[in-house]
Amino acid sequence: MYMNxxxxxxxxxxxxxxxxxxxxRIEMVKTVIQFDxxxxxxxxxxxxxxNNKNKN
Numbered sequence: 001m002y003m004n005x006x007x008x009x010x011x012x013x014x015x016x017x018x019x020x021x022x023x024x025r026i027e028m029v030k031t032v033i034q035f036d037x038x039x040x041x042x043x044x045x046x047x048x049x050x051n052n053k054n055k056n
Contacts, residue, residue, distance in 0.1 A: 009033070 009029045016022035
């Protein structure tokens with residue numbers, strides 16, 4: 001989802017059919033966002049490690 005942008009998160013949330021569906025969709029988006037943030041953190045750590053190796 002990170003590559004597709006926030007518009008898709010909004011579209012996903014706004015496609016709800018009931019209040020419980022809305023809550024489920026919000027939780028799903030929160031989970032995906034957390035996954036994306038963790039993936040970016042790992043990528044940044046890898047970049048930092050490579051930069052540190054190249055300095056030595």
